[in-house]
Amino acid sequence: MRRNPLLIEGIERRAVSHPGEVTQVPVKSSKSDAELNEFWSAVDRVVEFCRQNAGEIDYEGAFPEQEFQMIGESGLLAAPVETEHGGLGFGVEPGRGPDLLTLLKRIGYGNLTVGRLYEGHANALQLIQTYGTAEQRERFSRDAVQYRHVFGVWNTEMADGVKISSLGNGRYRLDGAKTFASGAGSIDRPLVTGAFPDGGWQMFIVPVERVSTEVDESWWKPLGMRSSATFKIDFTGVELTDDELIGQPGDYHRPPWFTGGAARFAAVQLGGAEALFDETRWFLQKMKRTEDPFQRQRMGLAQIAIESGDLWLNRTGEIFDLALSANSEPEFELVTTYAGMFRTAVEQIALDMIRWSQQSVGAPGLARPQPFERLIRDLTMYLRQPAPDATLVSVGAYTLDRETPAHRLWERPDEA
Template sequence: MSFSAAVTPAVDPLSPPGLASTAALVQRAAHLAEGFAQRAAEVDQPGAFPVEAFDCLAAEGFLVAPLRRGLGGCGLGIDAPSTHDLLRLLQHIGRGNLAVGRVYEGHVNALQLIQTFGTAEQLERYGQAARDRHHLFGVWNAEDAEGLSIVPLGSGRYRLQGAKTFCSGAGYVNRPFVNGKLPDGTWQMAIVPMDQVSTQCDRDWWQPMGMRATASYKIDFTGVELGAGDLIGQPGDYLRQPWLTAGVVRFAAVQLGGAAAIFDLTRQYLQSLGRVDHPYQQERLGQMAIALETGQLWLRGAADQIVAYDAQFAGKRERSNPRQAQLLAYANMMRTAVEQICMDTMQLCQRSVGTRGLLPPAPLERVLRDLTLYLRQPAYDAAIAGVGAYVLAQTAPAHDLW
């Protein structure tokens, strides 16, 4: 489905911002997060999706913002200097509802991939879909052991065989990346026009403890036919660095938003019970405040690394860069540090509020479930090992590593 840009945002009475400023979008996201949080419980169930939130994001220009200015956006996350604003924006959306943050981050990821590896015709076509039709994009890359194959049929036609799992936004994402294996074993990116094909959606597959509202179903694409214009980039481009790994800073920003929500809710709970003078509660909230501020510094540091890497993070796929290894190591440091911040915040929250504060319909119960599941991202140990391998290969002193 397409999301309405004509909707009057139910969660925010203020007028939409211009797309000239990514900083303005950050301010809007901070405000919209309050409404997203108020309505998060309504979609915390199997089969639900935060449609109203995405109608609001469309109306406020968030779906088009990750496009280059020439395509009608404001270069959010494309122009490297906007990276910090992107991460702050993702944090705010995650603070409002982690499910919304997860799906929106996938939209940003997809538009970055298109603008990095797509042809001029594809940039215009998909840019128009996001700009004029308010289509939602995503990246559905996870799969079971059987995987998904892209079978050449000749004459520029291809047939998909297999399924994808964790298809966040299933039924609502219009143009997902559905990447698969070619006969020679290489990995090819492709975008499926969901409104033009027939697929099999297994809703029963998605029975999670948290992140229910992401509608992350299993979808069988067997029999779907695509044209050459639906394939993005060359075989193997999806696995190219730094885009594959450096993108982890985006989901880490959303996760940090979940930790911020837990901090706010914990403090509100203690204030409502008049427990703010208890020294142990003060100590726990102090630790949480330190952790969250540390997370803010990681957002800033990751953004600075991307700015130092290149003036434009997307769109220069043929250019090698001597700072690539440093950027990848820093991105992996940031994601692992944010995960620990989130885990520490959750534990301190649970100790602070006790059993009573964790009972539904208290919002803490839902946010803790959502964040617990969302933190389980792939290759955690490999990420840390990659950092170690990088620093062991360097001779610069610690103060000059980054």
């Protein structure tokens, strides 16, 4: 029998129900099952609103205001916060990895741009709760839970990237800009990275209501993901204090979260592929084209791909939990390689789904007001995430560097 590498001592195991599935995970939560079920019902309502409204906000310069209003009111901004600070512990406490990835997938299903922005929110809170001081964890958790502030992570930059210089007395000045900054001008608590003069890569939170920045909206002329408000933003002249710096220089790139975090965007992407799958089925049903053997064959292949994505997601969620307690190089490698396999598998599933959908719905389906051209544009754009080639190469290297038989390759290293 396969040994479970993920059983965590002293934590009760019980069933947690998501829409349409039951997963056995070790759970630490102050919420009752009824409260969690109510949470997932609220997620369904948010997702349905996102789905219905996605076409309305599909233009450059848009930001999903109403969606985030509803996300805040429904308590979703608190999900990736530790339970001791009023959250659900998704992605930050043992047993909640599959929940976080499922939530990301569900939101991505509703609208990929909302999923992209929510993924940044979860990423920032995860970094703060991993590397922040006790005071910062408490303060920024309160921002998310009580004040419904939306977080994000802005790391990507070009040659004019962000530099940090010390002004003395615990004060710092920023110079330079970030590109691909989703939600720039709209989100409340971006976690930004910048370089000290010695090259040290430092995370900090920019309290946007207190500083002045320059957002270049004209920078975003994308194929898809228009309403993600992914702009260029210049921080030149912004001043920060010590208590806004998160962790130490270099923490941002520290394993396993930097590379392993790819599991989060893959979960959102999978939601986009699932939406395309459902819309394709519903379109064929409406057109009464379900009897055709070629359509059936394509949708059979699509069903297998979508379901395998879900199986990947749940297993990766369990591995994600391992990342919380990982403290050795072999454990880091296991987590990051598994996340790399998940994102690579999801990319293939999504690319196949795009092709199957186009072939199935044909030209009539690819014209507005049908949703396919938007779903395909958004998914095509959002599939482009950093280092896909290097990720696959590192998966190959991981397996070629080991003689462990395949059925034990993904056990916790100290047990293998």
